[in-house]
Amino acid sequence: MAATIYDVARKAGVSTATVSKVLSNTPYVSTQTRAKVLAAVQDLSYVPNLAARSLSKARTFIVGLFIPYAADTVFADPHVLDLIRGIEEEVGSRGYSLLLSTAGDARQAPGRSGPRGAYADGAVLIAPSVLGLSAEDLGLRPDHCVVVGYHSPCGQGNTVHADDRAGAVMATEHLLHLGHDRIGVISATQPIAALERRLEGHRDALQAAGQRPDPQMVANGDFSLQSGYLAAQSLLALRPQPTAIFALNDRMAMGAMRLLKEQGLAIPADVTVVGFDDIPAAALFDPPLTTVRQPARLMGATAAQKLLSLIEGDGAPFDDVELPAQLMVRASSGPVSAVPESQGGAID
Amino acid sequence: MAATIYDVARKAGVSTATVSKVLSNTPYVSTQTRAKVLAAVQDLSYVPNLAARSLSKARTFIVGLFIPYAADTVFADPHVLDLIRGIEEEVGSRGYSLLLSTAGDARQAPGRSGPRGAYADGAVLIAPSVLGLSAEDLGLRPDHCVVVGYHSPCGQGNTVHADDRAGAVMATEHLLHLGHDRIGVISATQPIAALERRLEGHRDALQAAGQRPDPQMVANGDFSLQSGYLAAQSLLALRPQPTAIFALNDRMAMGAMRLLKEQGLAIPADVTVVGFDDIPAAALFDPPLTTVRQPARLMGATAAQKLLSLIEGDGAPFDDVELPAQLMVRASSGPVSAVPESQGGAID
DNA sequence: CTGAAAGCGCTTACAG
DNA sequence: CTGAAAGCGCTTACAG
16 A cells, blocks of 8 residues: 555654645744655655545645537647647646546546536636536536636636637738638638627628628538538639638638639639638648637636636636737738639629 | 535435435435435535545546646647547546646646646556656556556556557558659657657668668658758758658658748659658648558557556556557659659669 | 644445 | 444644
């Protein structure tokens, strides 16, 4: 059996209380005593039992990360990864560990009847689509949870997200400046708040420039590359054809690019493509993709940081945090071609 | 305060022992009693305290995942992600939670003097380069740890990895069949066992075909795209120039492709490129990258599964598990061009 | 500066 | 089928 604090105490000739104090760096322990204890710890390769510690301190120093959709989706999305990275870094540097849970529904099993949240001192939820879940459903204290997204299942406030609307405005203005006036949009059918904000930003920018948003110019995918390919197909079937495609995430933008290449259309000479997210592959693409960068890592770090102050502070909710998006102009976007292939019908 | 098992017991009019039994689905509890208890649990929104449970059961149902290098590196590598995905899926489906720790050195902080491992029932280490770390250093039971890689810090056996050697053999034979006899290799300087196996496989395949491996044809990077670009540069400076480049990971292969394009060299018409890993971007590249696929997700799942049998079984070590690699032939590789640009000097 | 003792919230033989 | 009681390994006032 592993050594316990009793073994250490006995070996060092002190009480367990003293051992505990040494281990927690309490002042007021004599240098000699401290040395004796530390030596005993060494000798026995004593590692404190964290479950016991947690029980008596009523704190686990574990932070949960809930990603209530399938692991499949999560790990397919590089953007989510950066979020995780930001969270892990912040949490780790503050001495907490990260407990990862994908799949929202508590998967039943051996030792656990309750939901995974029960271990954690708090949790961040990456939850664009957490619909009906409450903090309680997850076994969480409602005042110790923050969500990356717009809608908190933990009550008011306590959310962090990028400025999706502004990002879409920037992308659209960029296209407008390049002379595009037939912009096809690839959105998705999922009811995700961030998506609505992006659509809204796009529409607003169009209207500000005196254009009328055309519902016909919006095709829907499901965030996957394949769906972007298909959506681009339906967009290209339109007459007049769009001169630019604004995909609401990078993977769909990449699908669109693939189709364009297959059709022998040059990017951006024939059609401009702009994405959203700035996943790592975006810069590596051919041509490199112009896209809106979400500060994913910062979003993660911010969420973690907010959570930790909730846990260590008084738990008073904070206001929604909106982080800036940034337009990354790369080679996939260019001015509308001087002599667009005539495609009939346009009178103006 | 949250409700405890005492509150539930009182409300249901039974003992805590009975509540515990109901919650753990012990048989021999009358239907009525069960119902009363469950109702009380409902009413009080009782969630068991997992720390207490862990303490008395001497099990946490948490599995650690140690990635002893910076979060930065980890999350930059899509391959590692698939590993994580495989682990999370397996572990989750068996009712365990995953505790993520990057950065090997125990980051000190608030509640924890010991290393993060102390919480877990066992752990998987993704550790191509865990050099001096022992299980004890991580606070782990040595018989409850498995490593993804070749060298276990936990004693003999208990490792899982892909057949890196065979993968490199396949890639090299593929190049040989295409007629390439001047194959430049982009390796890396890090002392990683998998890398050595790949180099070894490459050399063996060359020799089996009657070619002599030429140390000049090996340039080193550091796994990053940039380093692949640079290494390709030095390879192209060679005379005679290589007709093919075999990069020992995909990101470096992509760097090489970037350089080739910049130099106006066609892929694969002028130079063939082959990678290793099959990260998601590989298939999306232009041209799509021929590469060796490691079954990362399966490797993760296998590691997790082995770990769980260690935890739930008798802890007897298992033999190293070697999973098959697979050559994914795509458009970046092609036959050596019919009339290679004469570049003087060759006598044979 | 140090220690005795209670308590954290569960589970588990053991009796009944 | 049910319950009393001890125990899991720590921490924390409280005394001294």
